[in-house]
Amino acid sequence: MDSTNIPSLNNLKIENGEIKTPFLIGVAGGTASGKSTVCKRIMEQLGQTEMDQEQRQVVCISQDSFYRDLTAAEEAKAKKGLFNFDHPDAFNEELMYNTLTMLLKGKIVEIPTYDYRTNSLIHDKKQTIYPADVVLFEGILVFYFPQIRDLFHMKLFVDTDSDTRLARRVPRDIKERGRDLDQVLNQYMTFVKPAFEEFCSPTKKFADVIIPRGADNTVAIHLIVQHIQDFLDDRSKHGSSTSLAIKMSNCVTSENGQLMIGGGGGDAFRALRRFSTLCKEISTEGNVFFERNFRNFGH
């Protein structure tokens, strides 16, 4: 095998002699807001879904893989619908942080699959995540934990009204997650709705881009896809060490949410100008809101 193009060595993804570190995008939003569907549309439009896992430039991880293991007493509560899966304490924050930092260092990681029917992780059914160029990390509380929030290069919030979310959650949980109507409604009223108001909704303020109506908002999805495509094109031209993320961090600084153009490269500037111009045009129609203008773009 050509030593300049070894797919993986010592758990690192190496391509053309470079360690590949991903551009990390957080996708938050209430339950059934369409986070997974938005990520799926992004992957489809970038032509990623028909590729083998190892070849993908864009990968998606769900926060569900980071629910913590329950104690026997908690498991018994969960079976009766009395465990709060919408509280931050339900997650393994440390594992989530360590996994994302490993990916950012270019490491290949393995994460468990979550089974909603048994309310538990399937530890012997691991998913291998290759660093790729772009990693989407979606979940209700991905912006809740400050240390994790700070890892994202870009933060999206899927903002779908709560009636629509409930109307989508009920059939989904009955069909796909093995629940009955009473259970779904009880859980929603006891835990899901109050926790959304206390822990998830307040994190909307951290988002760089808010996507009203989720996957129905084809304009917002198209913009995000264009932006990622620019990033991928830039990376394939210049390699990961001169990535758009790094250039962007040179050219965009903002204490107060304003764009400031500094020493970044021309490609970064063009990409940013195109994205922000499109968003300005569209924001008047209420499709995309800029809250912070990529406050956290790059490190």
Ligand SMILES: Nc1ncnc2c1ncn2[C@@H]1O[C@H](COP(=O)(O)OP(=O)(O)O)[C@@H](O)[C@H]1O
């Ligand atoms: N725009 C949409 N129109 C109709 N149904 C949708 C739409 N977006 C998502 N859904 C459905 O709603 C449910 C929840 O969507 P999903 O993407 O899984 O949300 P989340 O990941 O935020 O929980 C799924 O059954 C999905 O197929």
Ligand SMILES: O=c1ccn([C@@H]2O[C@H](COP(=O)(O)O)[C@@H](O)[C@H]2O)c(=O)[nH]1
């Ligand atoms: O065992 C479980 C674990 C989680 N949930 C619910 O799932 C949602 C989060 O997933 P979404 O895909 O974002 O809806 C959360 O609201 C939990 O209540 C569960 O019911 N059982």
